[in-house]
Amino acid sequence: MLYINCPHCGMRSQNEFSYGGDASVKRPELNKEVSDQEWDDFVYNRKSLRGKHLELWQHVSGCRQWIKVERDTATHEIFRTFKADEEVA
Amino acid sequence: MQKYSIFNLVKNAFSNHENWDLAWKDPTPKEEYDVVIIGGGGHGLATAYYLAKEHNITKVAIIEKGWIGGGNVGRNTTIIRSNYMHDENGLFSEFGMDLWRKMSQDLNYNVMFSPRGIINLAHSDAQMNAYARRGNSMRLNGIDAVLLNRDQVKEIIPMADFSENVRFPIFGGLMQPSAGTARHDAVAWGYARQADSMGVDIIQNCEVIGFDVSAGKIKGIRTSRGNIKAKKVGLCVAGSTNILAEKLNMTLPIETHLLQACVSEPVKPVLDSVVTFGAGHFYVSQSDKGEMVMGGDLDGYNSYAQRGNLPTLQHVLTEGIAMMPFLSKLKMLRTWGGIMDMSMDGSPIIDKTHIEGLYLNCGWCYGGFKATPASGWTFAHTIAQDRVHELNAGYSLNRFSTGNLIDEKGLGTKTWIS
Numbered sequence: 001m002l003y004i005n006c007p008h009c010g011m012r013s014q015n016e017f018s019y020g021g022d023a024s025v026k027r028p029e030l031n032k033e034v035s036d037q038e039w040d041d042f043v044y045n046r047k048s049l050r051g052k053h054l055e056l057w058q059h060v061s062g063c064r065q066w067i068k069v070e071r072d073t074a075t076h077e078i079f080r081t082f083k084a085d086e087e088v089a
Numbered sequence: 090m091q092k093y094s095i096f097n098l099v100k101n102a103f104s105n106h107e108n109w110d111l112a113w114k115d116p117t118p119k120e121e122y123d124v125v126i127i128g129g130g131g132h133g134l135a136t137a138y139y140l141a142k143e144h145n146i147t148k149v150a151i152i153e154k155g156w157i158g159g160g161n162v163g164r165n166t167t168i169i170r171s172n173y174m175h176d177e178n179g180l181f182s183e184f185g186m187d188l189w190r191k192m193s194q195d196l197n198y199n200v201m202f203s204p205r206g207i208i209n210l211a212h213s214d215a216q217m218n219a220y221a222r223r224g225n226s227m228r229l230n231g232i233d234a235v236l237l238n239r240d241q242v243k244e245i246i247p248m249a250d251f252s253e254n255v256r257f258p259i260f261g262g263l264m265q266p267s268a269g270t271a272r273h274d275a276v277a278w279g280y281a282r283q284a285d286s287m288g289v290d291i292i293q294n295c296e297v298i299g300f301d302v303s304a305g306k307i308k309g310i311r312t313s314r315g316n317i318k319a320k321k322v323g324l325c326v327a328g329s330t331n332i333l334a335e336k337l338n339m340t341l342p343i344e345t346h347l348l349q350a351c352v353s354e355p356v357k358p359v360l361d362s363v364v365t366f367g368a369g370h371f372y373v374s375q376s377d378k379g380e381m382v383m384g385g386d387l388d389g390y391n392s393y394a395q396r397g398n399l400p401t402l403q404h405v406l407t408e409g410i411a412m413m414p415f416l417s418k419l420k421m422l423r424t425w426g427g428i429m430d431m432s433m434d435g436s437p438i439i440d441k442t443h444i445e446g447l448y449l450n451c452g453w454c455y456g457g458f459k460a461t462p463a464s465g466w467t468f469a470h471t472i473a474q475d476r477v478h479e480l481n482a483g484y485s486l487n488r489f490s491t492g493n494l495i496d497e498k499g500l501g502t503k504t505w506i507s
Contacts, residue, residue: 001399015400019390021344021503036490044342044433044489048331050393073345074393 002076007083008063020056022046023068023088050074054088090286093197112278113285118292121318122150124472125310126325127297127333129153131162131273131458132450133325134280135465136472137289138196143466144473147288150319152312154296154329158277161328164395164427165458166350166384168363168374170207170268171232174223177483177495178436179230184480185463186232186267192462198279200271201377207268207363208242210249210412212257216367220263227265235264246364249413257368257411268363270374276461299336300447307446323448323472328428329393330451337444342433342489343452347388349397349405349426353419355379364412371408373416380422383409387429397426429454433503434488436495439468439481448472449486 002014028034028042053073058066068082082088091097091110101109124140126133129151140146151157169189171182192200211217217236224234238261243251251259285291292314300322301308309318326333334341355378365372371385385405388398402424410417432438432452437460439450450468453460467481477485483495 013400014398022391040342040490041340045340046331046342046344047335047340048344048391049335050332050345053391055391071390073391076392076394076398 002078004057004067004069004078005081006059006062006065007067007081007086008065009059012059012062016059016061017057018060020058020066022048023054023056048073052079056084090282112282113291116290116292118150118152118295118312118314118317119290121309122290123148123319124321124323125149125317125319126151126323127310128160128325128327128329129157129281129291129293130160130325130327131158131277131280131461132327132453132464132468133323134158134277134284134291135461136323136325136450136468137284137465138280138287139466139469140473141284141287141289143469146473149284149288150290150292150317151284152295152297152310152317153291153293156293157281157291158274161427161429161453161457162273162277162461164350164425165273166372166374166382167270167273167376167458168207168268168372169202169271169459170265170363171459172207172209172223172227172234172263172265172268173232173497174226175495175497176230178497179227179232181463181467181480181484182459183230183232184466185460188462188466189271189459192271192276192279196279196283198275198282200275200279202269202271203377204267204269205362205374206264206266207365208237208245208262208264209365210242210262210367211260212368213260217260220261224263233265233267235266237262237264245362246360246413248359248415249364250411255411257366262367264362270363270376273458276458280465297333297336302337302444302447305443305445307444319446321446321448321472323450323468325450325468327430327451327453327457330430330449337447339442341438341451341486343430344391345393346390346429346431347392347394347397347426348384348429348455349388349402349424350382350384351402351406351424352376352380352382352422353416354422356381356419359415366408366412368411369408371405371412373409373413381416381419383416385409387431388426393428395426395428397424429457434494434496435498437464437484438486439464439471439484440477440486441471441475442486
């Protein structure tokens with residue numbers, strides 16, 4: 001069982017959350033020419049590496065907020081959590 | 090190579106079975122190979138075998154980080170089927186079914202292929218209609234499919250829950266009678282033994298650290314046991330594809346996820362087919378030892394841990410108990426996990442890459458084991474001829490850019506989320 005520290009609600013079990021994938025993926029900017037490659041990278045291509053991974057989770061059975069979680073994909077250790085709009089250094 | 094036969098079995102009995110040849114050797118890596126296959130799992134071993142057998146290319150090495158057959162070919166639930174609706178998947182898998190049927194004779198190794206049939210249960214009229222459509226598509230591609238009504242399903246699996254007041258009543262099901270199971274370890278060992286006998290070097294405990302690429306062409310690989318030159322390199326490392334892709338500066342339409350499976354304590358024969366629950370993601374078969382072999386959903390988040398987490402297991406087994414209530418009486422013997430290449434449309438990739446001489450075999454999602462022979466056969470063709478075979482032409486890497494996705498389940502991208 002993973003325990004995720006929701007920045008809004010505190011420590012809760014994994015059962016209350018659903019997963020939203022890589023949080024480092026950025027939608028291409030509007031109002032400019034977007035190449036096919038940029039769209040592919042946004043929609044399909046993922047690094048999905050072993051080790052530290054910044055990812056989105058939604059606290060669906062809690063505050064329903066989207067949050068960012070920094071987690072190790074090999075050990076499942078969770079290092080830090082952030083609000084969705086927080087910049088991660 | 091000694092042939093495995095009743096005659097040789099009797100002969101070796103006189104020397105207490107102490108004089109059998111090793112099934113495969115333990116060579117030191119040579120300086121150069123025509124083809125290097127990275128990954129000594131089912132697909133890599135099969136690829137090397139078909140390179141030697143079909144294309145007469147024997148200066149081949151298989152580079153394996155751990156030991157052969159220790160990854161997903163030893164962790165799956167051994168189901169073999171071709172019950173796909175889309176032409177690309179159906180024709181590819183049905184080609185594989187032919188190879189499965191001949192495999193034990195072909196490899197001189199008993200892979201215990203058991204065509205016991207697979208039944209996908211339907212729990213509504215709409216689902217019966219969808220199965221009728223899928224069954225018809227299968228039959229148009231020459232794949233056997235039978236639509237079963239509730240009574241016919243009950244005759245085959247009377248232990249399922251056929252009571253009236255269940256949340257997901259069984260309306261019927263779609264059966265592929267020729268589908269089945271095989272002994273997964275034997276598949277890896279059978280391919281390894283034959284490939285070795287034809288001159289393929291199986292190099293274990295050898296980790297790939299990097300690639301030598303110059304002027305857009307592959308020159309060789311760097312490993313924990315030294316540099317190896319190669320004219321062609323094939324990647325067969327589903328589960329670790331993203332790690333090697335990073336070393337090649339490639340970003341692929343794949344996420345790496347964790348999938349669990351489990352077996353119960355062994356019980357007397359009760360289930361003689363493979364059955365899948367239609368209102369969720371759960372499947373079950375009974376092994377020759379009597380264990381109920383079960384599996385279902387991904388854990389749901391990116392993972393390289395080859396072990397699972399309990400919430401998903403509980404969720405999957407809740408579905409199992411809804412389908413076959415007697416399962417709740419069994420003790421769990423073992424649970425384990427493997428890591429999957431989850432491609433963005435749920436279908437695999439067998440293709441050339443932008444680097445000349447580098448070939449990619451990945452993205453197998455839930456369905457890698459049954460694809461072992463067809464994957465090896467088509468990948469060997471792609472490498473040997475430097476062009477894709479018509480069977481794997483649809484499994485191209487650029488289909489995500491061109492929009493030619495093979496979206497078998499109609500779930501769109503990120504199939505694991507729904």
